[in-house]
Amino acid sequence: MGVPADQAHSFAFELVAQDPRTGARAGLLHTPHGTVETPFFMPVGTQATVKTLSQQDLEALGAQVLLANAYHLYLRPGPELVARAGGLHGFMGWKRPILTDSGGFQVFSLSGLARIEEEGVYFQSHLDGSRHLFSPEKVMEIEHALGADFIMVFDECTPYPCAEEYARDSMELTLRWARRCLERHRQLQQEQEVPQALFGIVQGSVYPQLRARGAAELAALDLPGYALGGLGVGEPRAQMLETLEFTLPHLPTAKPRYLMGVGLPHDLVAAVGAGVDMFDCVIPTRNARNGTAFTRLGRVRLKNASLAQDFGPLDPECSCQTCTHYSRAYLRHLFQARETLGLRLATYHNLHFFLELMRRMRRAIIEGDFARWQAGFLAAYQD
């Protein structure tokens, strides 16, 4: 049993360096669309576009993997259309790897009247109210049609706070769904030329025993990678990090570990130290559109009146196109005048900051200097 040998090879994960004093690790993750360096951050392109940026921008920024969302793309433009376009790679014109989230989070957060049953989730489209069922099998069919390199199992993302009994039932349901996903995934793989890697998602809220069981049972499925879900959903930061610390030891070290939906710069720095390899989050892009930029020292509010006559760059230490070509005063003007170029230039800067942060951490890990670098970053960064 297990995934075919050629597929496992397609997604081989090599550890290149491990920090001697923390859990941080640097690796290489092979995919049918090229090899990427871990740890990495995935810009979020929910609707097959990272808001305001072009795919050429993302290449120039050095984005290695983009994230898209199965729930949104299922509703619009539909997986059949995307498949006919040559999958998401062909549809978007993006040659590097892509990961699709299964939509487990979105069916609850966006749709009306979601109802969970053993079979799956019955929900209404947030676009037109139409009724749909997402079963584990259906979601695999959608993610196979979308054709991303990495696809996620269909899970129930428990909210925070969450009673332990609900969290246990939900975690067990997520495990049963994961096995159904894997079975359908294996069937679909037989008909496909380009392999896709199915990642499991560990749930269990903030309860150590639930997380440990969830991780162990998923590990037994020998999937090519594992994600931690249900974090970054409102729990205190300390609890998020604690959950990370007690869950990661239950996951195989030889597989990539993905922390879903987290987070702020200091969260990424802490989580890499705990041993996480992959991240995605809307924070750099969404906060940019709200007028918040990130720098090594913390946030800059681009709408702030104090920037009106500040003719220096947004971040004097930054080498991105925004910081080398435009002033804080001009950026503030664009936000005041509600000009979309402001959203775009801020998004470009924030993604540059996040992607550069990941590259910097990888370098520190390889140089054996991560612990010192991490302490320095966390001391300077003001949330």
Added chain:
Amino acid sequence: MGVPADQAHSFAFELVAQDPRTGARAGLLHTPHGTVETPFFMPVGTQATVKTLSQQDLEALGAQVLLANAYHLYLRPGPELVARAGGLHGFMGWKRPILTDSGGFQVFSLSGLARIEEEGVYFQSHLDGSRHLFSPEKVMEIEHALGADFIMVFDECTPYPCAEEYARDSMELTLRWARRCLERHRQLQQEQEVPQALFGIVQGSVYPQLRARGAAELAALDLPGYALGGLGVGEPRAQMLETLEFTLPHLPTAKPRYLMGVGLPHDLVAAVGAGVDMFDCVIPTRNARNGTAFTRLGRVRLKNASLAQDFGPLDPECSCQTCTHYSRAYLRHLFQARETLGLRLATYHNLHFFLELMRRMRRAIIEGDFARWQAGFLAAYQD
């Protein structure tokens, strides 16, 4: 009297070629920010930004001159702030030439309760209702603070249709204002290191005698360039071209001629044939944001359902980034999903089309082939 010799030299206009069968001409226009090739089209950057595009995009597109608006920039962020940033060039980060429109059109079209008197126009800000006076002198002070290479006199842009008596009074007022603009401009120039070229604006609605008088009296002021205003404001296309034909002979051939606010691709092609050297219009950018793209054969509606599964490029003959990287189906998806990348990619294509059209016309004029090329274009283009 007249403008100082060094300033006149700064804006020297050289005719390079004249088409033997039409009025079309190709030239070089020197400015303190480099020499530009005529005929040219100016992308409209009302608020010191061409909506959705970066200045790097505009450079890559080969935009030679950008247009900004004195009315909008006076209200926000204010001319003093722009002056402190090093003028519009410094504020926007744009090294090539800029032209500012005086805001004569906007005080009427955007502000509430505009009242015209001999002194100037009393109006209320469309942003906060505050009360202001634009006199010719005030507008010169604003345009000098903004620091564009080309600045426009303050005029009354008569609407269409317009009774002859009103058009005559208005044209005469515009002439008196032009003389006051020139006087204040000369005073302000004394204090400035970088010269600016003040262009006159011929008004007179669609009345031949009024246009002729307006042109002749402005020509007597020996300004470095002349614009035709009050066109593209709702009059039938034939009347616009007719007005152009009977007005241009009254303007000096040795000065650049600028047709303000026009127009569609076939309007540009016709107007270049009549002898116009400079254009600006919101059509390529605004229509892009409404989902309309231009090609050699006419318009493409990007929201059209027929594009949903059309995986070919927007325009197979186009070499722009949008057409070489993205499909019609993807563009339609972006518009359906209200993603701003759609507005940006369509804007990029449309400006590429307009700017390439101008370059193509210049080449045809220099090659002595404009009349044939023009007939071919107009036969193929379906409005």
